[in-house]
Amino acid sequence: MYQYDEYDHRIIRDRVAQFRGQTERYLAGELKDEEFLPLRLQNGLYIQRLAPMLRINVPYGMLSSTQLRKLAHIARTYDKGYCHITTRQNVQFNWPELEEVPEILAELAEVEMHGIQSSGSCIRNVTSDQFAGIASDEVVDPRPYCEIIRQWSTFHPEFAFLPRKFKIAVTGSDNDRAAVQVHDIGLQVVRSDAGDTGFRVFVGGGLGRTPVIGSLIRDFLPEAHLLSYLEAILRVYNQLGRRDNKYKARIKILVKALGAEAFGAKVEAEFAHLQDGPITLTGEEIGRAQRFFPTLPYQSLDNAADALLQQQAAEAPAFGKWLTRNVGEHRQPGYATVTLSLKPTGVAPGDLTDGQLEAIADLADQYSFGEVRTTHEQNIVLGEVEKSKLFDVWQAARAQGFATPNIGTLNDMICCPGGDFCSLANAKSIPIAESIQRQFDDLDYLYDLGDLDLNISGCMNACGHHHVGHIGILGVDKKGEEFYQIQLGGNAGTDVSLGSVLGPAFGAEEIPSVIQKLVDIYVDKRVEGERFIDTYRRVGVDPFKEKVYAKAD
Amino acid sequence: MPKLIKDKAIADNSWLLMEATDAPETVEVPADAVIVPLNVWLARKQELAGRIATLGVWLNSDQFADQLGEEAQQLPLVAVNFPGFMDGRGFSTARLLRERYGFTGELRAVGSIIRDQLFFLQRCGFNSFDLPEGADLEAALNSFSDFSETYQAAVDQPLPLFRRRA
Numbered sequence: 157m158y159q160y161d162e163y164d165h166r167i168i169r170d171r172v173a174q175f176r177g178q179t180e181r182y183l184a185g186e187l188k189d190e191e192f193l194p195l196r197l198q199n200g201l202y203i204q205r206l207a208p209m210l211r212i213n214v215p216y217g218m219l220s221s222t223q224l225r226k227l228a229h230i231a232r233t234y235d236k237g238y239c240h241i242t243t244r245q246n247v248q249f250n251w252p253e254l255e256e257v258p259e260i261l262a263e264l265a266e267v268e269m270h271g272i273q274s275s276g277s278c279i280r281n282v283t284s285d286q287f288a289g290i291a292s293d294e295v296v297d298p299r300p301y302c303e304i305i306r307q308w309s310t311f312h313p314e315f316a317f318l319p320r321k322f323k324i325a326v327t328g329s330d331n332d333r334a335a336v337q338v339h340d341i342g343l344q345v346v347r348s349d350a351g352d353t354g355f356r357v358f359v360g361g362g363l364g365r366t367p368v369i370g371s372l373i374r375d376f377l378p379e380a381h382l383l384s385y386l387e388a389i390l391r392v393y394n395q396l397g398r399r400d401n402k403y404k405a406r407i408k409i410l411v412k413a414l415g416a417e418a419f420g421a422k423v424e425a426e427f428a429h430l431q432d433g434p435i436t437l438t439g440e441e442i443g444r445a446q447r448f449f450p451t452l453p454y455q456s457l458d459n460a461a462d463a464l465l466q467q468q469a470a471e472a473p474a475f476g477k478w479l480t481r482n483v484g485e486h487r488q489p490g491y492a493t494v495t496l497s498l499k500p501t502g503v504a505p506g507d508l509t510d511g512q513l514e515a516i517a518d519l520a521d522q523y524s525f526g527e528v529r530t531t532h533e534q535n536i537v538l539g540e541v542e543k544s545k546l547f548d549v550w551q552a553a554r555a556q557g558f559a560t561p562n563i564g565t566l567n568d569m570i571c572c573p574g575g576d577f578c579s580l581a582n583a584k585s586i587p588i589a590e591s592i593q594r595q596f597d598d599l600d601y602l603y604d605l606g607d608l609d610l611n612i613s614g615c616m617n618a619c620g621h622h623h624v625g626h627i628g629i630l631g632v633d634k635k636g637e638e639f640y641q642i643q644l645g646g647n648a649g650t651d652v653s654l655g656s657v658l659g660p661a662f663g664a665e666e667i668p669s670v671i672q673k674l675v676d677i678y679v680d681k682r683v684e685g686e687r688f689i690d691t692y693r694r695v696g697v698d699p700f701k702e703k704v705y706a707k708a709d
Numbered sequence: 710m711p712k713l714i715k716d717k718a719i720a721d722n723s724w725l726l727m728e729a730t731d732a733p734e735t736v737e738v739p740a741d742a743v744i745v746p747l748n749v750w751l752a753r754k755q756e757l758a759g760r761i762a763t764l765g766v767w768l769n770s771d772q773f774a775d776q777l778g779e780e781a782q783q784l785p786l787v788a789v790n791f792p793g794f795m796d797g798r799g800f801s802t803a804r805l806l807r808e809r810y811g812f813t814g815e816l817r818a819v820g821s822i823i824r825d826q827l828f829f830l831q832r833c834g835f836n837s838f839d840l841p842e843g844a845d846l847e848a849a850l851n852s853f854s855d856f857s858e859t860y861q862a863a864v865d866q867p868l869p870l871f872r873r874r875a
């Protein structure tokens with residue numbers, strides 16, 4: 157994983173000092189509320205419903221055990237003993253004191269972490285595939301490029317006051333696990349027939365109140381031009397993006413208004429000026445970034461452990477279930493990926509206690525080269541586990557409560573903090589997640605339902621990505637009361653699609669039975685091997701609608 | 710005389726900032742050193758060329774550098790207005806004036822800028838800063854040293870860190 161050198165450290169330390177000064181000026185009344193607002197936002201500090209909320213970047217999801225232990229310490233010392241993994245692979249603390257935030261940031265800087273640009277109208281933390289570098293279907297490891305983008309975007313002087321927030325995601329695989337087509341810029345690293353590395357560039361995707369799938373504006377951008385091209389896109393957006401209405405300020409609105417082709421032409425015109433300038437990436441720089449993500453010192457193993465696993469699974473069926481759902485392929489023979497589920501029933505999806513953070517750090521040190529990955533589905537991945545150690549990992553994970561074998565199932569829902577924490581919410585989302593988990597408490601039944609993405613957002617800002625859930629749930633406000641709209645047919649992968657609204661919204665208490673009815677229709681209509689989304693795409697919305705809105709006899 | 714920050718020091722502001730006008734052809738242009746709105750310049754270039762040593766032009770945030778283009782090089786001063794400090798268009802305008810159109814005169818940020826933006830503003834090529842009334846200019850000077858190192862190429866440092874990294 158990337159390691160700071162003296163330059164990186166200096167920049168982050170300067171930032172800590174700067175924000176300490178700004179906070180002091182604010183507390184002394186020298187800085188007005190409206191002036192302090194964007195400054196604190198650019199350090200990840202929100203003022204929420206109950207208290208400030210501090211969002212810490214996890215660059216493209218990579219965390220070391222040292223960083224996990226620091227997060228545990230911060231949760232214990234400055235917060236109420238827990239933190240939350242967000243749908244953008246970041247970490248949030250819900251209860252810090254404003255006065256203490258500079259100190260928290262100073263502590264984080266020691267372990268190469270920060271909240272820079274984790275909110276506000278600027279370029280946000282770049283996200284990626286949680287299996288980057290280890291997925292067997294990967295073409296190119298996207299992380300070196302993510303790091304290059306992280307450095308370029310950190311305190312970019314021209315783009316600190318954009319019309320609106322700006323999110324970039326990068327995948328290096330044909331099977332897109334980073335949802336790049338619903339980002340302001342989505343990049344897919346590819347190799348040309350000639351063997352050159354480059355990018356497919358999507359722009360103008362996004363969720364929120366106007367969900368849009370991104371448009372491809374460049375089929376192959378040679379890697380050397382990555383930053384010049386990004387700078388061209390950002391410059392066009394900075395100049396032409398709407399600033400009169402914050403609901404129309406995202407780049408997707410500009411791309412729609414101009415048309416993707418015309419937008420692309422403007423970008424190309426700007427790029428023509430910037431191309432081959434000083435920010436053209438050098439082979440040395442790409443090489444430098446790549447050296448931080450080497451092939452790890454794996455043991456040379458074959459897949460002999462597979463037989464052992466089969467035997468262990470036969471003896472302990474619960475282990476077998478976990479193997480099926482929470483353990484994945486690794487490109488290195490004899491190794492596997494393990495997803496620790498942060499979705500046991502009764503815990504807010506994505507929440508972790510200080511003790512759990514430390515337990516994960518220990519697991520990482522013992523079994524996974526000291527590294528873990530956060531996922532946008534709000535789980536944690538141990539990326540590099542020897543297959544022969546899986547049983548030990550399972551037992552240790554179980555003792556800590558994150559071996560629930562539900563990854564990819566209906567109960568592994570994505571869920572934003574919603575009305576319990578977020579001041580923008582129309583409705584609560586955490587209790588909805590829990591009520592669904594209770595409805596579907598039979599694991600064998602859940603497995604029979606297979607892969608099913610259920611995503612919940614507490615308002616149309618769509619932090620819970622409800623548009624791209626096979627089933628999406630959106631909290632809405634009707635005359636001061638909380639209701640929930642259902643959407644069907646969304647998907648976040650390579651064959652991305654946006655869900656459409658099923659019909660009138662429901663009260664909270666109706667949701668479990670509504671989801672049950674949707675699932676019943678799927679079970680009724682599916683043919684062998686179909687996922688929920690496949691069946692939905694084949695049979696259409698009508699059978700679902702009829703069942704859910706059928707008048708009781 | 711009113712004060713501003715120029716070249717990282719407090720200096721006298723000897724330029725008059727002319728208000729926006731709907732009558733660029735006919736509005737009276739003061740004889741003293743004056744910064745005129747872009748539309749006045751565009752309408753009366755020939756007439757104003759005779760007094761160019763005391764003439765500046767200001768661009769609003771929705772007026773882009775290409776509207777002045779290389780003509781900027783004749784002018785001793787160009788100002789960019791920030792109607793609100795969250796309106797970041799002027800950052801691009803400044804870089805383009807410096808990097809694309811070769812403007813080397815005084816580039817002044819006017820309007821609702823705040824001290825905490827000075828570092829980024831100077832990186833983008835501004836060298837003078839007319840902060841809103843009441844701003845503590847002495848204290849604001851400290852903000853030029855908010856950071857001692859930067860990743861990106863910009864006007865103040867044309868090489869990105871990756872080309873300089875030891």
Ligand code: SF4
Binds near residue numbers: 572581614616617620
């Ligand atoms: S979707 Fe709405 S309620 Fe949920 S976290 Fe985002 S802004 Fe808050």
